[in-house]
Amino acid sequence: METTLYPQLDDVTAISTAFSEAGYICTPRIATVVYLAAALNKPILVEGPPGVGKTELAKTCAEVIAKPLVRLQCYEGLDEAKALYEWKYGKQLLYTQILKEQLGDILDGAKGLKESIQRLHSTGDVFYAKEFLEPRPLLRAMEQDDGAVLLIDEIDKADFEFESLLLEVLSDYQISIPEIGTIQARSKPMVFLTSNDTRDLSDALKRRCLHLHIPFPSIELESRIVTARVPELESHLSDQLVRFVHAIRELDLKKSPAISETLDWARSLLLLHANQLDTKLVHDTLNVLLKYEEDIVEAEGQLGKLLKIAEGL
Amino acid sequence: MTTTAGSNQLLAFIKFLRGKDVPVSPADTLDAVHAAGLLGYDDRTMLRDGLAAVLAKSTFEESTYREAFDLFFAPQQLDTETLESGNGEQPASTSENGADQDKTTTANDSAQSLEELLQNPTAQEDPTLAGLMNSALMNALQSGDESTLAMAIEAAAETAKVDEIRLFTQRGQFTRRLLDALGETALRDAAIEFEKSQPRAFEEIQRLRENLRYRARDRVERAYLVHAAGDTEDFLDDALSEVRLANISPHQMARMRKLMDRMARKLASRHGRRRQRKRRGQLNVPMTLRASVATDGIPFNTHWRQVQRKRPQIMAICDVSGSVAAYAKFLLMFLYALQDVLPRTRSFAFSSSLGEVTDWFSEFPVEEAVSRVNRVYGGATDYARAFTDFNELALQDINRATTVIILGDARNNNSDPRLDLLAEIKAKCQRLIWLNPEPRLAWGTGDSAMLKVTQHCHIATECNNLKQLERIIDTLLSAMHGN
Numbered sequence: 175m176e177t178t179l180y181p182q183l184d185d186v187t188a189i190s191t192a193f194s195e196a197g198y199i200c201t202p203r204i205a206t207v208v209y210l211a212a213a214l215n216k217p218i219l220v221e222g223p224p225g226v227g228k229t230e231l232a233k234t235c236a237e238v239i240a241k242p243l244v245r246l247q248c249y250e251g252l253d254e255a256k257a258l259y260e261w262k263y264g265k266q267l268l269y270t271q272i273l274k275e276q277l278g279d280i281l282d283g284a285k286g287l288k289e290s291i292q293r294l295h296s297t298g299d300v301f302y303a304k305e306f307l308e309p310r311p312l313l314r315a316m317e318q319d320d321g322a323v324l325l326i327d328e329i330d331k332a333d334f335e336f337e338s339l340l341l342e343v344l345s346d347y348q349i350s351i352p353e354i355g356t357i358q359a360r361s362k363p364m365v366f367l368t369s370n371d372t373r374d375l376s377d378a379l380k381r382r383c384l385h386l387h388i389p390f391p392s393i394e395l396e397s398r399i400v401t402a403r404v405p406e407l408e409s410h411l412s413d414q415l416v417r418f419v420h421a422i423r424e425l426d427l428k429k430s431p432a433i434s435e436t437l438d439w440a441r442s443l444l445l446l447h448a449n450q451l452d453t454k455l456v457h458d459t460l461n462v463l464l465k466y467e468e469d470i471v472e473a474e475g476q477l478g479k480l481l482k483i484a485e486g487l
Numbered sequence: 488m489t490t491t492a493g494s495n496q497l498l499a500f501i502k503f504l505r506g507k508d509v510p511v512s513p514a515d516t517l518d519a520v521h522a523a524g525l526l527g528y529d530d531r532t533m534l535r536d537g538l539a540a541v542l543a544k545s546t547f548e549e550s551t552y553r554e555a556f557d558l559f560f561a562p563q564q565l566d567t568e569t570l571e572s573g574n575g576e577q578p579a580s581t582s583e584n585g586a587d588q589d590k591t592t593t594a595n596d597s598a599q600s601l602e603e604l605l606q607n608p609t610a611q612e613d614p615t616l617a618g619l620m621n622s623a624l625m626n627a628l629q630s631g632d633e634s635t636l637a638m639a640i641e642a643a644a645e646t647a648k649v650d651e652i653r654l655f656t657q658r659g660q661f662t663r664r665l666l667d668a669l670g671e672t673a674l675r676d677a678a679i680e681f682e683k684s685q686p687r688a689f690e691e692i693q694r695l696r697e698n699l700r701y702r703a704r705d706r707v708e709r710a711y712l713v714h715a716a717g718d719t720e721d722f723l724d725d726a727l728s729e730v731r732l733a734n735i736s737p738h739q740m741a742r743m744r745k746l747m748d749r750m751a752r753k754l755a756s757r758h759g760r761r762r763q764r765k766r767r768g769q770l771n772v773p774m775t776l777r778a779s780v781a782t783d784g785i786p787f788n789t790h791w792r793q794v795q796r797k798r799p800q801i802m803a804i805c806d807v808s809g810s811v812a813a814y815a816k817f818l819l820m821f822l823y824a825l826q827d828v829l830p831r832t833r834s835f836a837f838s839s840s841l842g843e844v845t846d847w848f849s850e851f852p853v854e855e856a857v858s859r860v861n862r863v864y865g866g867a868t869d870y871a872r873a874f875t876d877f878n879e880l881a882l883q884d885i886n887r888a889t890t891v892i893i894l895g896d897a898r899n900n901n902s903d904p905r906l907d908l909l910a911e912i913k914a915k916c917q918r919l920i921w922l923n924p925e926p927r928l929a930w931g932t933g934d935s936a937m938l939k940v941t942q943h944c945h946i947a948t949e950c951n952n953l954k955q956l957e958r959i960i961d962t963l964l965s966a967m968h969g970n
Contacts, residue, residue, distance in 0.1 A: 186526075186533065202532065202533065202536060203536040203539075206526070206533050206536040206537045206540070207536065207537070207540040209525075209537075210522050210525065210526070210537050210540055210541070211540075213521075213522075213525050214518060214521055214522065214525075216518070218540075221545075221546065255773060255774075260773060261773055261776075261777065263772060263773045263776050266776070267776075270784070353777075371546075374545075374752065377510075377544070380544035380545070381512060381514065381515065381544065383544075384540040384541060385539070385540055385541075385543055385544050385545065385549070386540055387546050387549060
């Protein structure tokens with residue numbers, strides 16, 4: 175199967191390299207799935223805890239293939255008017271007004287009812303025409319001429335019914351508009367859906383996607399990510415930091431720190447010109463890493479132990 | 488392994504996965520074959536990751552998938568190929584030739600020794616042996632050419648109908664049949680012939696035989712796992728869901744729990760959330776306008792912006808007294824699973840006094856929660872007291888969207904169960920459902936107040952196995968959504 179549209183995604187190793195050059199360190203798994211998605215023309219459903227880089231994956235992909243990123247943020251109550259398309263009803267109303275005024279001109283000199291109707295028909299149906307269509311993210315992604323990355327973020331936040339709306343887009347890359355007909359994608363976009371697993375998605379949706387679960391990274395991988403993203407940080411400090419974060423994930427916390435928090439912390443330490451993790455520093459900056467007061471209290475109680483692990487002892 | 492042999496293997500693997508309760512649709516199968524074709528069969532890790540994306544649709548399924556993959560595609564088989572072909576980057580079709588050449592060169596030394604040994608007159612005179620030594624199978628065995636070998640074994644497996652294996656004890660028999668189909672008898676004869684005369688050749692042949700036997704046994708065991716083990720699992724699950732809950736023995740608990748979890752998850756995903764458009768509030772102009780086209784621009788059918796979300800709320804009351812203790816354990820387990828997936832479920836337990844156990848269910852693991860409930864609320868039944876407590880505790884929270892489920896045998900030791908309190912609950916809730924573990928024929932016998940109870944319930948039904956339970960809850964939840 176040839177993928178002429180996204181030549182950058184034609185080979186698993188090439189994907190790994192290109193992504194890491196763009197600052198996204200991906201595991202072989204992620205690279206394999208991205209490759210398959212491009213080759214099979216299938217959407218990827220990315221699942222995993224918040225902050226492991228699900229959204230970032232789609233952004234990086236857009237960067238790597240140098241195509242526009244069309245993003246649809248899902249939320250409760252999202253419907254087709256906000257996701258697919260909307261009629262510019264103001265213009266439509268205006269149009270009917272104009273039509274009324276023009277009616278005299280069109281029908282001028284027509285003999286009998288039959289001819290009038292014929293003339294009316296000959297003007298064509300302009301009321302529901304593409305000109306009155308306001309494209310929303312999904313339609314916009316379909317209308318890109320040479321490919322795009324469509325990111326449907328946090329699909330689990332949308333309602334169950336919205337998933338059904340997506341099915342046509344995901345499996346056939348087309349949108350049916352009752353008044354006009356079916357609009358085919360000009361070129362098939364790369365589609366990423368992300369989910370935080372707050373609820374089970376429907377089987378129909380899952381069936382149309384490749385499934386990719388991104389877990390918390392291993393120490394080694396996270397070190398590489400920190401180095402790639404915050405290269406200015408001294409290497410021994412970044413090692414300490416990653417080991418510390420991994421130790422903290424072992425604790426029983428309300429919300430474990432994810433990669434994004436690790437990176438935030440690394441940047442904070444950089445700003446503070448820190449060169450060594452110590453009790454005071456951690457104490458002052460722990461709120462970057464942990465988002466709940468009770469988690470902070472829990473972690474501070476075990477600071478000595480955590481710091482020892484961070485030292486590699 | 489060639490692409491065809493590979494995809495046959497892949498199809499067998501998918502069947503195996505289905506047996507492990509990972510639903511794989513025909514469309515998924517097609518995708519898997521495509522994906523495998525793209526990735527090639529050389530790089531085991533990549534194949535595993537790639538197929539995971541296609542075949543496993545959730546984290547839960549993925550762990551099952553990974554186990555199954557490791558079991559099915561025995562690592563050494565693919566690993567040797569990976570090592571020998573050097574890298575796994577080439578697509579399957581090209582790597583085949585390249586890899587084969589590599590293999591013949593690397594594994595040459597052992598092959599040579601046997602050929603040299605057989606340079607003596609006796610061997611060449613023997614036509615069967617000479618034929619055997621030149622057969623593709625022998626060449627493959629000697630050179631370690633995995634793809635030819637795998638194909639030969641697959642072909643022989645077909646002749647020997649290895650996939651018909653149904654019982655674990657049939658392994659020996661099927662291995663023998665498979666070896667016969669492979670033509671191992673000739674090898675055995677050769678071994679007998681050489682045993683005295685040529686010890687080195689004998690050793691070499693024995694080594695090959697051992698190799699072949701190992702592979703055959705492996706193939707048969709896999710056939711068992713694929714074709715029989717899955718059936719057995721399904722059979723056990725089916726059987727268990729029809730067994731009366733009271734008769735389930737402790738060693739089946741783990742399986743039972745898995746079944747319950749699965750059931751609760753299924754129910755929840757079917758009934759999790761529904762929305763309904765309200766008929767008031769802010770007008771949805773575009774939708775109304777669109778709908779008005781059919782009526783000549785006059786907006787007969789109005790559409791509104793507000794959407795009402797209906798979330799099912801369930802209050803479950805479970806009798807944990809001695810008479811229903813055996814059932815109660817399972818019902819509590821089920822409540823536990825249900826509460827996990829339908830967050831608006833509140834659970835109560837009673838025998839005489841009643842209390843809410845929702846928090847325990849969300850805090851503790853299932854065994855501890857259940858034993859805690861039994862310890863605190865176990866005892867002799869007193870429905871009157873339980874209803875009083877419940878009404879005090881939760882009646883004000885019951886509304887038209889609430890379903891109340893009561894699990895109990897309605898045996899109240901001949902005292903007044905205060906069914907007027909039950910009527911009060913019925914008046915306030917959307918549905919009141921009584922599930923009784925006793926068969927319908929036993930209702931109303933002895934101290935059972937069940938016949939009277941029936942009058943105060945929307946639904947009163949017998950429920951003593953998992954299948955019944957699932958059916959009831961399913962109809963119940965669909966009814967809640969009004970469809």
